[in-house]
Amino acid sequence: MMSGIMQGREATHVTDEAIAASERNPGEDQIPFRMKILIADDTPTNVKQLEVVAEKLGHQVVVALDGESAVQAFKTTAPDLVFMDIMMPGMDGISAVKIIRGLPAEKWTPIIFYSALDRMQDIVNGLEAGGDDYLAKPASTQLLKAKINSYARQIALQSKVHGFSRELKRWREESEEQTRLGAHVMTRLTDASGLRDQMIRYFNLPAETFSGDLLCAARAPGDVLNVLLADAAGHGLAAALSAMPLTQAFYSMTAKGFPLPSIAEELNRKLKAILPADRFVAATLASIDVRNQTVEVWNGGNPDAFFLSTEGSVAMRWTSRHPPLGILPEKLFSGITETVVFQVPGDLVLSSDGLTEAENRAGEWLGIDGVVDLLANVHDSNERFQYLLNGVDAHLEGQKARDDISCLMVSVPIDRRRQFRFSTPRMINQSQFAEWRLDLSYNANELRYIDVVPAALGLITQVQALKDHQGALFLVLSELFNNALDHGLLGLDSITKSWIGGFEIYLQQRSERLARLSEGRIDLSFLLHQDESRAVLDISVNDSGPGFDFTNQVDDVDALSSTNRQAYGRGIPLVKSLCEQIVYSGTGNKAWCRYVVSDLVLDKLAEDADPKTPDSGMPGDVDLTLF
Amino acid sequence: MQIATEVAAGKAVLNLTGRFDFHSHRDFRSAYETALEEAGVREIAINFKQVDYLDSSALGMLLLLREKSEAAGKSVSLIGLQGMVKQVLEIANFGKLFSIQA
Numbered sequence: 001m002m003s004g005i006m007q008g009r010e011a012t013h014v015t016d017e018a019i020a021a022s023e024r025n026p027g028e029d030q031i032p033f034r035m036k037i038l039i040a041d042d043t044p045t046n047v048k049q050l051e052v053v054a055e056k057l058g059h060q061v062v063v064a065l066d067g068e069s070a071v072q073a074f075k076t077t078a079p080d081l082v083f084m085d086i087m088m089p090g091m092d093g094i095s096a097v098k099i100i101r102g103l104p105a106e107k108w109t110p111i112i113f114y115s116a117l118d119r120m121q122d123i124v125n126g127l128e129a130g131g132d133d134y135l136a137k138p139a140s141t142q143l144l145k146a147k148i149n150s151y152a153r154q155i156a157l158q159s160k161v162h163g164f165s166r167e168l169k170r171w172r173e174e175s176e177e178q179t180r181l182g183a184h185v186m187t188r189l190t191d192a193s194g195l196r197d198q199m200i201r202y203f204n205l206p207a208e209t210f211s212g213d214l215l216c217a218a219r220a221p222g223d224v225l226n227v228l229l230a231d232a233a234g235h236g237l238a239a240a241l242s243a244m245p246l247t248q249a250f251y252s253m254t255a256k257g258f259p260l261p262s263i264a265e266e267l268n269r270k271l272k273a274i275l276p277a278d279r280f281v282a283a284t285l286a287s288i289d290v291r292n293q294t295v296e297v298w299n300g301g302n303p304d305a306f307f308l309s310t311e312g313s314v315a316m317r318w319t320s321r322h323p324p325l326g327i328l329p330e331k332l333f334s335g336i337t338e339t340v341v342f343q344v345p346g347d348l349v350l351s352s353d354g355l356t357e358a359e360n361r362a363g364e365w366l367g368i369d370g371v372v373d374l375l376a377n378v379h380d381s382n383e384r385f386q387y388l389l390n391g392v393d394a395h396l397e398g399q400k401a402r403d404d405i406s407c408l409m410v411s412v413p414i415d416r417r418r419q420f421r422f423s424t425p426r427m428i429n430q431s432q433f434a435e436w437r438l439d440l441s442y443n444a445n446e447l448r449y450i451d452v453v454p455a456a457l458g459l460i461t462q463v464q465a466l467k468d469h470q471g472a473l474f475l476v477l478s479e480l481f482n483n484a485l486d487h488g489l490l491g492l493d494s495i496t497k498s499w500i501g502g503f504e505i506y507l508q509q510r511s512e513r514l515a516r517l518s519e520g521r522i523d524l525s526f527l528l529h530q531d532e533s534r535a536v537l538d539i540s541v542n543d544s545g546p547g548f549d550f551t552n553q554v555d556d557v558d559a560l561s562s563t564n565r566q567a568y569g570r571g572i573p574l575v576k577s578l579c580e581q582i583v584y585s586g587t588g589n590k591a592w593c594r595y596v597v598s599d600l601v602l603d604k605l606a607e608d609a610d611p612k613t614p615d616s617g618m619p620g621d622v623d624l625t626l627f
Numbered sequence: 628m629q630i631a632t633e634v635a636a637g638k639a640v641l642n643l644t645g646r647f648d649f650h651s652h653r654d655f656r657s658a659y660e661t662a663l664e665e666a667g668v669r670e671i672a673i674n675f676k677q678v679d680y681l682d683s684s685a686l687g688m689l690l691l692l693r694e695k696s697e698a699a700g701k702s703v704s705l706i707g708l709q710g711m712v713k714q715v716l717e718i719a720n721f722g723k724l725f726s727i728q729a
């Protein structure tokens with residue numbers, strides 16, 4: 001007997017069009033799937049019969065004349081269906097099927113034993129060797145046709161499913177890759193150094209690979225701490241992407257000393273421009289000013305932020321007063337914040353709804369009260385936070401969280417003898433130094449909507465020599481400017497601030513009067529120059545208001561060490577302690593001060609001396625004791 | 628989530644039942660689009676009386692509806708708020724974006 005493989009003729013009468021046509025008009029001879037059929041048989045008439053039926057149905061045929069070549073043909077042609085004779089020269093059909101079933105397979109290939117042996121044992125042997133079906137020879141053409149059609153349907157289905165699963169696999173791999181990349185970028189963005197602040201504790205537990213909640217913190221000039229907890233609608237990559245534009249705006253505006261309402265407005269404007277209509281970001285912004293003992297909060301769409309005193313009582317709740325960011329157009333958006341003066345130490349707590357809506361097995365939410373209860377159990381900030389984290393874990397009862405869970409806690413101290421330290425100015429080179437002048441003038445219209453202090457600070461700190469003095473200059477400039485605006489133009493009485501709750505009233509009056517301001521101007525002037533051996537910055541602030549009685553104020557240095565609650569009248573002594581000189585003139589509407597940038601002679605000496613200790617005892621090291 | 632729409636006197640009421648979340652996306656959209664296309668309908672009310680859960684993607688769908696109905700010159704109101712649904716809509720301050728009735 002000859003052995004080898006005979007490649008069957010292509011069934012040329014069946015074209016793709018014909019297949020398409022048969023799919024459109026289902027009839028008896030339609031082929032759901034064009035198969036490649038391997039026929040292993042050593043008897044030419046049997047091969048012929050199968051070949052004719054198969055080709056007539058539109059399938060392609062591969063022929064093998066013994067077991068060994070059947071295995072070979074299976075490997076090289078990867079057929080969709082096999083007809084296998086049992087009795088063949090050399091390797092028989094049963095052995096061939098055993099080998100074939102031992103080959104690595106990506107798809108299921110049905111094997112039909114087609115044999116003259118028809119005892120029960122033969123059938124059982126064939127199926128146990130890995131066959132799927134048994135057909136006794138001789139079979140009618142009609143039966144063969146029906147068998148082939150039946151398998152064609154199953155294989156069509158299998159191939160469809162196989163295609164889907166291949167596509168799914170590809171999607172999954174792609175999605176895993178994107179998630180990995182997204183997680184990397186998000187981690188870099190959220191793990192900003194600002195969160196490693198002694199005052200801050202936080203957790204951010206993702207529902208998926210990574211969280212759509214975003215936490216940011218940064219110090220503003222003047223040592224104010226700004227924090228942001230944002231929760232983008234949904235979770236995972238899409239949600240995280242929506243929150244990403246917030247980080248940069250938050251950090252840069254905080255660094256420049258913009259007030260919280262302006263930051264909220266900018267974040268909203270940015271998201272509104274970027275996000276589609278059905279996406280938004282719930283956010284809580286807070287500004288903690290330990291020096292002035294104030295906490296200011298803007299909450300749009302997040303659970304209540306609250307201030308929990310060390311003793312464990314809720315001193316203040318900031319309920320969501322606004323829709324989330326990214327929904328309202330600029331004109332309708334409100335950046336109005338709520339500010340309170342705190343009289344006791346405690347913790348400010350911000351969270352996403354993933355925390356309050358964390359469910360136990362019974363489907364009950366942890367709730368804002370549950371969060372408060374957990375935190376109030378203990379008094380130390382560290383233990384308190386750990387207690388909350390453990391409590392959330394216990395509440396979930398081992399279930400996977402449905403949403404990202406995040407919480408940020410700021411420990412706010414009341415320290416009567418706190419020390420402020422301003423960075424030592426970097427030495428300036430004599431050759432880089434030249435006189436520099438800047439004059440700015442703002443009228444009532446501009447004062448209503450421009451944040452003058454950060455704007456002016458941004459301009460003057462473009463001068464290299466002033467960059468390192470940003471913090472101190474911010475304090476000096478804010479005090480002088482706010483005096484000019486609040487008292488000079490708006491006629492506010494700072495004594496209001498000394499009442500309990502008076503600070504809120506003061507702020508309320510301020511914003512009302514500012515909105516109505518129709519005349520008046522404030523002129524700012526900066527002159528950086530050399531005074532004998534030193535570099536100094538002269539700042540003058542003039543307002544067009546009636547002025548005030550300044551004779552007592554400037555000399556009242558004791559205001560610094562007076563009672564804790566005396567939050568008013570503090571500005572001028574603070575300016576005085578930062579500046580070498582402060583002079584009021586006119587009717588009290590002109591303020592002038594001289595800030596020492598560096599001592600050129602000392603710098604020169606320091607350059608010659610040990611370079612390792614350049615900052616010991618240098619001017620510009622300002623220690624302030626408040627309260 | 629099941630949606631049953633009633634139309635009477637120029638007002639289409641979409642009665643929602645069950646969980647209103649991401650999976651309701653298609654059903655909700657086709658329900659409100661039908662109502663928006665109807666020339667006689669001037670107001671669309673979403674009835675939450677039988678809704679027991681609402682997530683952030685549902686809020687997003689409401690915002691989309693708001694945008695589309697504004698473009699079509701029709702008004703949207705949220706009615707039948709209760710329990711958790713009411714709480715979620717309050718936190719998100721949707722009262723500032725939609726007309727809300729009991």
